[in-house]
Amino acid sequence: MENKKIDRIINKYQGKPNSLIQVLLEIQSENHWLPKEALDRVSKKLNVPLSQIMQIATFHNTFSLIPKGRHEVHVCTGSSCHVRGSTRLLDAVQELIGIRPGETDSDSKFSLDTSNCLGCCNLGPEIIVDGKHHGKVTPAKAEDVLKNYE
Amino acid sequence: MPRIDSAAELEELRKGILSKRDPNKPYIAICAGMGCHGLSNDRIITAFEEEVKKQDLKKKVDIRATGCHGFCEKGPIVVIYPEQICYVEVMPGDVPEIVSQTVLGKKVIDRLIYTDPNTGEKAAHQSEIPFYKNQMQHLINNNTKIDPKSIDDYLAIGGYSALSKALLEMSPEQVLEEIKKSNLRGRGGGGFPAGKKWETARNAPGEEKYVIVNSHEGELGAFMDRAIFMGNPHSVLEGLIIGAYAIGSHQGFIYTRHDTPQLKNNIDIALAKAEEYGLLGENILGSGFNFNVEVHFDIGIFVSGESSALMKSIEGKNPEPRAKYIRTSVRGIWEKPSNLNNVETWANVPLIINKGSEWYASIGTERSKGTKLISLSGNIVNTGVAEVPFGTTIREIIYDIGGGIPNGKKLKAVHFGGPMGGSIPESYLDTPLDFDELAELGAPIGAGSMLVLDEDTNMVDVIRFFLDFLSNESCGKCVPCREGIRQMLKIVTNISEGNGREGDIQLLEEISEVAAAASLCALGKTASDPLLSTLRYFRDEYEANIK
Numbered sequence: 001m002e003n004k005k006i007d008r009i010i011n012k013y014q015g016k017p018n019s020l021i022q023v024l025l026e027i028q029s030e031n032h033w034l035p036k037e038a039l040d041r042v043s044k045k046l047n048v049p050l051s052q053i054m055q056i057a058t059f060h061n062t063f064s065l066i067p068k069g070r071h072e073v074h075v076c077t078g079s080s081c082h083v084r085g086s087t088r089l090l091d092a093v094q095e096l097i098g099i100r101p102g103e104t105d106s107d108s109k110f111s112l113d114t115s116n117c118l119g120c121c122n123l124g125p126e127i128i129v130d131g132k133h134h135g136k137v138t139p140a141k142a143e144d145v146l147k148n149y150e
Numbered sequence: 151m152p153r154i155d156s157a158a159e160l161e162e163l164r165k166g167i168l169s170k171r172d173p174n175k176p177y178i179a180i181c182a183g184m185g186c187h188g189l190s191n192d193r194i195i196t197a198f199e200e201e202v203k204k205q206d207l208k209k210k211v212d213i214r215a216t217g218c219h220g221f222c223e224k225g226p227i228v229v230i231y232p233e234q235i236c237y238v239e240v241m242p243g244d245v246p247e248i249v250s251q252t253v254l255g256k257k258v259i260d261r262l263i264y265t266d267p268n269t270g271e272k273a274a275h276q277s278e279i280p281f282y283k284n285q286m287q288h289l290i291n292n293n294t295k296i297d298p299k300s301i302d303d304y305l306a307i308g309g310y311s312a313l314s315k316a317l318l319e320m321s322p323e324q325v326l327e328e329i330k331k332s333n334l335r336g337r338g339g340g341g342f343p344a345g346k347k348w349e350t351a352r353n354a355p356g357e358e359k360y361v362i363v364n365s366h367e368g369e370l371g372a373f374m375d376r377a378i379f380m381g382n383p384h385s386v387l388e389g390l391i392i393g394a395y396a397i398g399s400h401q402g403f404i405y406t407r408h409d410t411p412q413l414k415n416n417i418d419i420a421l422a423k424a425e426e427y428g429l430l431g432e433n434i435l436g437s438g439f440n441f442n443v444e445v446h447f448d449i450g451i452f453v454s455g456e457s458s459a460l461m462k463s464i465e466g467k468n469p470e471p472r473a474k475y476i477r478t479s480v481r482g483i484w485e486k487p488s489n490l491n492n493v494e495t496w497a498n499v500p501l502i503i504n505k506g507s508e509w510y511a512s513i514g515t516e517r518s519k520g521t522k523l524i525s526l527s528g529n530i531v532n533t534g535v536a537e538v539p540f541g542t543t544i545r546e547i548i549y550d551i552g553g554g555i556p557n558g559k560k561l562k563a564v565h566f567g568g569p570m571g572g573s574i575p576e577s578y579l580d581t582p583l584d585f586d587e588l589a590e591l592g593a594p595i596g597a598g599s600m601l602v603l604d605e606d607t608n609m610v611d612v613i614r615f616f617l618d619f620l621s622n623e624s625c626g627k628c629v630p631c632r633e634g635i636r637q638m639l640k641i642v643t644n645i646s647e648g649n650g651r652e653g654d655i656q657l658l659e660e661i662s663e664v665a666a667a668a669s670l671c672a673l674g675k676t677a678s679d680p681l682l683s684t685l686r687y688f689r690d691e692y693e694a695n696i697k
Binding site: 017018019020021022025029055056059060061062063078079080082083084115116117118119120121122123124126131133135 | 184185187188189222223225367368369370371372373376408409410411446447449450451452463464465466467468525527528529533534565568569599601603607612615616619625
């Protein structure tokens with residue numbers, strides 16, 4: 001991630017140290033992970049020790065310290081999806097792409113994560129790929145959804 | 151747009167907006183809530199825009215991408231005004247026909263209207279569909295009438311008149327008194343009286359005070375706050391400014407979800423517009439009252455919805471709760487008095503100021519006033535958001551509004567309040583929706599999610615699921631929560647796999663007692679509530695798996 005982009009995000013918050021979480025969130029959402037160089041720059045610019053940044057970055061699941069795949073797959077494991085069979089769906093997705101939640105495959109094609117309820121319970125059980133919801137996915141239908149991603 | 155500096159200017163502006171609007175002009179309200187978004191409603195919105203352009207109807211028809219209509223199950227939903235013809239499960243291919251047949255030709259397209267799966271009866275108008283017919287809507291009903299991105303739409307339905315009344319005709323004490331008399335109770339889960347909380351923050355020592363909208367909505371299966379905040383952001387903002395005035399705060403915070411860009415977008419636009427119109431910032435409506443709002447985001451962690459943790463997060467620190475010997479309304483963000491209320495609580499405030507506490511207190515039960523938004527999910531025919539007065543029975547909500555249980559199955563239990571809530575069995579379905587009555591049954595309302603479970607559900611597995619969730623989400627700061635939940639999960643997992651041992655139930659009860667007494671925050675204190683409620687009503691399911 002370029003320094004220019006990082007600076008633009010930091011400048012938006014006028015260098016306020018309490019904006020640390022917001023700055024990290026924006027870097028994460030733009031870059032999909034938090035590279036060490038980016039964290040160093042945030043530390044310098046916001047005048048927050050790197051140890052404090054690491055405390056935040058490792059506390060939250062949303063932040064990733066390793067690169068993500070081209071497509072981020074989330075299987076909703078909220079309560080409604082759970083009673084509608086998300087455990088079997090998650091098993092099927094793991095089988096299909098060969099990785100477990102929290103992992104990225106060796107081709108950097110997919111990253112897999114579970115997600116807590118996103119409020120689309122009418123769609124359950126669901127898979128969300130790069131923010132797009134695929135509703136009422138049976139284990140058999142999961143392959144149809146995922147084969148469309150390159 | 152020049153800023154509004156008095157009540158007269160506000161009314162003039164409103165008149166101006168209304169005079170340009172013809173109530174008979176057809177408009178197409180396309181639901182753009184979360185449920186319909188997941189069903190690719192963007193394609194429907196585009197299709198309508200293209201069709202209207204193609205037929206050169208831009209001057210004759212309005213299109214609104216609105217907030218959630220509530221009936222997520224049958225989305226994408228399209229309502230044609232002024233007739234209120236409601237079409238369900240609309241596909242882009244249906245759009246040209248809707249425009250020419252219904253919008254222009256005033257004819258109902260039979261294929262697209264709702265059919266009751268039980269009776270086969272059809273309903274063309276929204277008000278005839280059982281899901282809507284059996285509700286009492288005072289909050290979510292405005293969602294279909296406004297584009298959340300348009301402040302003019304909100305003004306057209308009377309928006310900000312409560313703010314004008316509060317700031318210009320009432321003293322802060324009078325506003326506080328009105329909220330206290332209304333008996334509004336917090337909708338986030340605790341059910342604590344909002345007026346009392348406001349009063350504590352108001353009377354707390356210190357010049358600088360904060361007000362906060364909790365829009366974290368981490369409760370699994372809860373999506374009503376998103377429906378309101380995304381669909382009608384100004385109503386929440388109006389409530390917040392009124393609250394700030396009553397408490398004596400000049401800085402507000404909105405704490406919301408990072409993973410819902412549509413919500414973030416609508417909030418940002420609402421704040422910018424309110425500021426432009428002089429409804430935020432310096433000297434609001436010429437009253438001399440100043441108030442600003444900052445938006446903060448959660449980072450996908452459940453415990454950050456807890457008030458003291460949330461406040462830590464706003465300070466830029468990890469959301470770890472603290473012991474609340476001193477309430478956050480006395481010592482919150484940066485140790486300053488901080489009054490936090492949930493989205494739905496704030497949305498009720500303009501209503502109370504406009505219609506009066508007496509009117510408000512006439513709805514509901516003796517100790518739970520007003521209406522409540524409920525998110526229906528799980529094994530239910532109509533997943534969605536419904537608004538009912540307190541006092542409505544759980545049976546009415548599930549069968550009359552929710553349409554019952556799918557696939558001809560029987561109902562086994564209803565679980566309230568997500569991972570820290572509780573379940574009631576079928577035999578208690580005639581209990582009215584009420585903070586205290588449900589809490590007594592061991593199933594507190596929580597934020598308002600109702601997870602419906604059919605006869606095939608294994609209750610021990612449901613509890614294992616919730617404990618698993620909580621053990622991942624525990625922040626780890628205090629031992630009773632971190633270790634207690636882990637041990638309870640271990641034992642419940644053993645039982646669910648048929649490997650329970652003699653004494654397991656007693657051990658579970660013992661651990662849950664310690665976690666409840668010694669944990670720092672509600673996550674640990676109430677982590678075992680679902681477990682205890684199922685031990686109360688479904689004990690045989692545990693015992694059957696113990697050797």
